[in-house]
Amino acid sequence: MRVLVTGASGYIGSRLVASLLNAGDNVCAASRKPETLTRFDWWHDVDTCALDAGDPLSLREGFEQAGDVEVVYYLVHAIGQADYRSQDLTSARQLAEAAAAAGVRRIVYLGGFVPEGEELSEHLASRADVGEALSVDGVEVVWLRAAIVIGAGSTSYEMLRYLADRLPVLPLPSWLSHPVQPIAVDDVLFYLLAARSTVPPGSYDIGGPDTVPYQDLLFAYVEAAGLTRVGLRTPGVPTGLAGRVIGKIIPIPDALAEDLVGSLHNTMTTSEDRIVDVVGEPEGGRTTIAEAMLRSVQGRVGTPPGVSELKDPLRLAVTDAAWSxxxxxxxxxxxxxxxxxxxxxxxxxxxxxxxxxxxxxxxxxxxxxxxxxxxxxxxxxxxxxxxxxxxxxx
Known part of the structure; x- marks a missing residue:
């Protein structure tokens, strides 16, 4: 199967490329600057194309360069940038139109949960906008919706890691008692691969087997890392203020941290489990929070390997973000x-x-x-x- 992966240099995208190659697919990795993909150890095993979802001409030329593509994975977003919601919406519409013109059969999109009856954060609202914008006549869309992805290198995971590593006393605002159903990155990859052919078009929630308060997720990392930390209740702290403070005390880009923390007031659990009925579960079952945290802290000594050489996708790869x-x-x-x-x-x-x-x-x-x-x-x-x-x- 000929597959085009946008966002191939990202955390999910780079691991997805490696998984698709292992499955025997013919992969074209897309990037605004294809030369940046040479740092990945799978670079010699893929085709590359220059593609900027925000530029209609670049999209048309990119699809021409990619050739006969059956499935496109849409994994790009502009979170952390000014006016990212508008940028993401425009990019999604333009890519969907270009994909339809190029004869693409299916678009697979990984977005966030859309809890009903709640006011969505700017981040979650943007991800929902993208899912709707990708739907155009003639192209199937599989929209996978997830909460926090656990794995070394994942932005949400790294925020937990740095907070727990750097703060001996962990502030616990009231909204950290809200439930979250995270998913390990190996399970995300399982469902992304299934979505290219096995899953009927539509939107599907994907989550791990555990639902816990956000604060329990934080302390699950503390336990896995062998740390000793104390929690301190801090009621009345809004997510906006917390995001700005967190952005100053951890090395993750300020704007990115603020946008992600702004979503913590939303309920992030699956509203349905239909995808399990369609494709089942990964061999051995979905990864628990405790297991995911333990596996993510393995291999911390020494230089991380390339993404294709990872013994476990939950571990850090040398090509993950420099701050991770x-x-x-x-x-x-x-x-x-x-x-x-x-x-x-x-x-x-x-x-x-x-x-x-x-x-x-x-x-x-x-x-x-x-x-x-x-x-x-x-x-x-x-x-x-x-x-x-x-x-x-x-």
Missing amino acids: GGDASVIRRYGVAASSKPTWDLFESLGARSLLYSWPVAAVVRTNLDVVDSVSGRTRSAIRRLLDDKNREA
């Missing part, structure tokens, strides 16, 4: 880059591991390294611009 993986993992990446792997391994063996990777030292060291890296990056950019200006003058 926790403080200890990122400190090690900086250390190896600044010296060499053998040198840093020796440094760790002499006591650096127990010192640098412990709380609160890890958070302090990581924060300062991020600042240095940011400043040096801006300095390098300024020097390049200065040299370019001088070359043009010459």
